[in-house]
Amino acid sequence: MQQIISLLMENKPGALMRVTGLLSQRGYNIETLTVARTLDPTLSRMTISVDVEPNIRAQVIKQMNKLINVLQATDVTDGPAANRELVLLRIRTSQSTRTAVLKEAEIFQARVVDSTTEGFVLEVTGDGEKLDEFVDVMRSYGEIEVTRSGVVSMSLDNKKLRLSPPIPRGAAPEEVLELQEAE
Amino acid sequence: MAAYLSPSALLFKGKQVTTSMANNLLSGANILLNCLLQEGVDCIFGYPGGVTLPLYDALYDHEIRHVLVRHEQNAAFAAQGYVRATGKVGVCCATSGPGATNLVTGLVDAMMDSIPIVAITGQVSTKLMGSDAFQEADTFGITRSATKHNFLVKNIADLPQVIHEAFYIAASGRPGPVLVDVTKDVLTGQAHYTPVTEIHLPGYRVFSEGHGGQIRRAAQMMWEAERPLVYAGGGIIAANASNELREMVEFLDVPTVCTLMGLGGLPSSHPNFISMPGMHGSYAANMGMTNADLLIALGVRFDDRVTGRLNAFAPHAKIIHVDIDPAEIGKNRHADLPIVGNVKKVIPKLTEAVREAAPAMKDKNSRARVEWWKQMRAWKADHPFSAEKSESEIKPQHLMTEIDRLSGGRAIIASDVGQHQMWAAQLIRYEEPRLWINSGGLGSMGFGLPAAIGAQFARPDKLVFAIVGDGGFQMSIPELATIANHALPIKIVVMNNGYLGMVRQWQELFYNNRLSEVTLNSFPDPEKLAGAYGFKGRTVESVSEMPKALEEAVAEPGPYLLNVKVTSFENVYPMVPAGGALNEMVLRPPQPVEV
Numbered sequence: 057m058q059q060i061i062s063l064l065m066e067n068k069p070g071a072l073m074r075v076t077g078l079l080s081q082r083g084y085n086i087e088t089l090t091v092a093r094t095l096d097p098t099l100s101r102m103t104i105s106v107d108v109e110p111n112i113r114a115q116v117i118k119q120m121n122k123l124i125n126v127l128q129a130t131d132v133t134d135g136p137a138a139n140r141e142l143v144l145l146r147i148r149t150s151q152s153t154r155t156a157v158l159k160e161a162e163i164f165q166a167r168v169v170d171s172t173t174e175g176f177v178l179e180v181t182g183d184g185e186k187l188d189e190f191v192d193v194m195r196s197y198g199e200i201e202v203t204r205s206g207v208v209s210m211s212l213d214n215k216k217l218r219l220s221p222p223i224p225r226g227a228a229p230e231e232v233l234e235l236q237e238a239e
Numbered sequence: 240m241a242a243y244l245s246p247s248a249l250l251f252k253g254k255q256v257t258t259s260m261a262n263n264l265l266s267g268a269n270i271l272l273n274c275l276l277q278e279g280v281d282c283i284f285g286y287p288g289g290v291t292l293p294l295y296d297a298l299y300d301h302e303i304r305h306v307l308v309r310h311e312q313n314a315a316f317a318a319q320g321y322v323r324a325t326g327k328v329g330v331c332c333a334t335s336g337p338g339a340t341n342l343v344t345g346l347v348d349a350m351m352d353s354i355p356i357v358a359i360t361g362q363v364s365t366k367l368m369g370s371d372a373f374q375e376a377d378t379f380g381i382t383r384s385a386t387k388h389n390f391l392v393k394n395i396a397d398l399p400q401v402i403h404e405a406f407y408i409a410a411s412g413r414p415g416p417v418l419v420d421v422t423k424d425v426l427t428g429q430a431h432y433t434p435v436t437e438i439h440l441p442g443y444r445v446f447s448e449g450h451g452g453q454i455r456r457a458a459q460m461m462w463e464a465e466r467p468l469v470y471a472g473g474g475i476i477a478a479n480a481s482n483e484l485r486e487m488v489e490f491l492d493v494p495t496v497c498t499l500m501g502l503g504g505l506p507s508s509h510p511n512f513i514s515m516p517g518m519h520g521s522y523a524a525n526m527g528m529t530n531a532d533l534l535i536a537l538g539v540r541f542d543d544r545v546t547g548r549l550n551a552f553a554p555h556a557k558i559i560h561v562d563i564d565p566a567e568i569g570k571n572r573h574a575d576l577p578i579v580g581n582v583k584k585v586i587p588k589l590t591e592a593v594r595e596a597a598p599a600m601k602d603k604n605s606r607a608r609v610e611w612w613k614q615m616r617a618w619k620a621d622h623p624f625s626a627e628k629s630e631s632e633i634k635p636q637h638l639m640t641e642i643d644r645l646s647g648g649r650a651i652i653a654s655d656v657g658q659h660q661m662w663a664a665q666l667i668r669y670e671e672p673r674l675w676i677n678s679g680g681l682g683s684m685g686f687g688l689p690a691a692i693g694a695q696f697a698r699p700d701k702l703v704f705a706i707v708g709d710g711g712f713q714m715s716i717p718e719l720a721t722i723a724n725h726a727l728p729i730k731i732v733v734m735n736n737g738y739l740g741m742v743r744q745w746q747e748l749f750y751n752n753r754l755s756e757v758t759l760n761s762f763p764d765p766e767k768l769a770g771a772y773g774f775k776g777r778t779v780e781s782v783s784e785m786p787k788a789l790e791e792a793v794a795e796p797g798p799y800l801l802n803v804k805v806t807s808f809e810n811v812y813p814m815v816p817a818g819g820a821l822n823e824m825v826l827r828p829p830q831p832v833e834v
Contacts, residue, residue, distance in 0.1 A: 065442065066441070066442060069391070070379060070383070070389075070391065073380065073383055074383060077384055081384055114569070115566065115569075115570060118565055118566035119566050121565070121566075122565075122566055123442070124387075124388045124440060124442055124443045125442055126442050127441060127442040218444065219441040219442070220440060220441055220442070220443055220444050220445075222437040222438065222439040223407065223437060223438050223439070223440070224437050225277075225403050225434075225435045225436055225437055225438055226277065
């Protein structure tokens with residue numbers, strides 16, 4: 057089963073490479089990855105789904121939390137979290153199937169984002185299973201092309217984000233440690 | 240010189256900087272050196288090149304000392320030697336492209352052994368980056384997994400902040416190497432230098448104090464155990480916590496094993512010191528691990544070379560695991576009681592908690608503990624490391640015991656990697672921390688000689704031995720020039736058996752004695768080799784002359800290269816075969832069977 061990891065990290069060059077490098081150096085294949093900046097433009101939120109053996113999932117999270125640019129890494133596989141994905145699907149339709157395609161799209165609450173005499177581009181969001189089904193149904197009506205965004209996740213847990221305060225330069229590491237923990 | 244030195248000198252002393260001085264434009268190279276000075280750097284190991292020309296120009300009349308090594312890999316190793324001997328952050332420097340790629344082995348080595356070094360590398364100008372420019376390499380990408388953290392500086396305004404962050408990251412928490420890649424235009428650029436007053440790393444959290452409740456529970460477990468054993472590692476050395484360790488094991492009177500990285504954490508002559516555990520560890524240490532009912536693991540990472548087959552490791556023991564790196568807890572072995580913290584801070588608290596619980600708990604298992612100690616002492620007495628000797632030949636073990644005699648547990652021993660490393664770990668005493676310098680985790684051949692250089696620069700007062708094999712020595716021969724150049728009085732002892740001994744040992748034992756590509760012929764004449772560099776050297780083959788030859792080497796005021804021809808086919812024992820359990824160790828070579 058895929059592990060879904062939600063990361064809050066500094067929006068800096070190389071930060072993405074550190075996270076993906078950590079997975080690739082262990083030979084894990086990343087299934088999906090999305091990243092975009094947060095309300096605070098200096099930070100990014102990343103959602104990764106990756107196939108990791110269950111017994112070392114906790115270790116992967118710990119290693120990610122060790123990365124200097126990562127503020128928080130959370131395993132949201134077993135929730136509580138809202139996981140959604142977006143699909144853009146282009147379908148060729150003949151005059152005879154157009155109505156049926158639109159009917160199906162409606163069932164999946166898909167929106168038409170482009171319509172031509174050749175066919176449609178449909179946009180739909182949902183969890184992975186629903187999207188798989190949508191793609192299967194559409195395939196039965198004609199030739200399709202699909203782009204998926206990969207899962208984005210919003211944790212429903214109120215996990216407190218603990219950040220380190222600024223450190224006076226020149227303080228010996230040990231003194232600084234105390235400052236950090238007194239907080 | 241004064242033009243740039245005066246502002247930095249004033250800043251360094253914390254005096255007020257006059258406006259005119261503060262408005263002085265400084266080059267990126269000078270800003271970089273100022274930052275290093277503020278971090279207390281007194282010595283850089285490096286090798287110049289095209290894009291670091293501006294930096295070397297600034298170094299030309301700067302008060303920071305630069306040591307020119309003969310290969311960048313050795314700059315990283317020498318910086319490590321400097322750290323391992325002192326605990327201060329070491330600095331190495333290389334140019335872009337090949338300079339930076341040559342550093343990589345030294346960086347990974349530092350990563351594996353948690354050694355804080357800061358590597359400064361030059362990068363081609365921002366405009367040229369990505370154009371396959373001359374001597375361009377993706378240093379930032381290449382060293383991502385070789386460092387604790389790395390930086391690429393493309394803007395001169397970021398430079399001071401980054402340098403100070405690099406030093407802070409390297410030295411704090413679980414220490415490690417940090418690389419700063421600086422583009423040439425940043426080095427040549429000019430900027431108003433404003434000293435950095437604080438650094439901000441919001442995502443970098445260090446846990447040092449340890450959880451009070453966990454510490455009290457640990458103290459309970461320590462009293463409740465019948466067969467407790469302290470398993471102390473490199474964390475004790477890194478945190479300078481040997482006094483704290485000593486106090487604890489004395490109060491609790493518990494037997495203690497120190498790993499390869501932890502040697503010197505407890506003095507070798509200390510009555511509570513058992514010895515080193517693991518693949519080539521002692522019988523007593525490995526049997527102790529196997530039979531203990533409580534392991535007090537302090538600054539260790541349950542490395543495979545220590546544990547042997549993991550599912551058979553310490554099968555009866557509960558584990559108290561103290562480590563500063565949360566990712567080490569439970570990584571290889573489940574911790575029954577984890578404490579995330581700095582051993583320097585946690586151990587005194589543990590001792591205090593043990594002391595508080597003593598009146599109620601002290602007598603509970605005292606009889607069982609006496610029995611345990613009796614058992615440990617018997618194992619230690621019955622199966623010491625074998626200090627083989629022969630009338631006719633020099634046994635490598637004999638060589639180590641002679642070096643031990645001259646060191647008296649006080650000399651710095653920088654070792655290379657292989658059989659000699661194991662014998663030096665087994666048979667030489669380390670009465671203080673930071674005397675035993677070796678590449679533990681990565682096992683990089685060619686480490687010993689440059690590490691000895693770094694250690695001798697850091698500790699000019701100390702007798703430094705570089706104990707190397709004939710294989711690793713030949714990987715580091717270029718550094719003989721550095722040694723000669725600075726007349727470093729390092730005693731280079733080549734344990735020469737004519738083979739890549741450790742590889743050969745495995746071929747003998749596990750590959751049907753098919754000795755494939757392990758013979759090292761054509762070793763250079765040491766007298767001529769050392770002579771070519773302008774110092775003394777010789778070969779000793781006779782066992783009666785060997786102790787005297789060592790004494791002569793030590794008496795020589797300058798460097799000395801002593802090539803010791805030892806018996807060729809000696810192997811390291813005890814040995815836990817790969818995949819074996821600690822108690823399945825083989826104690827001696829297979830004996831010929833009578834038919």
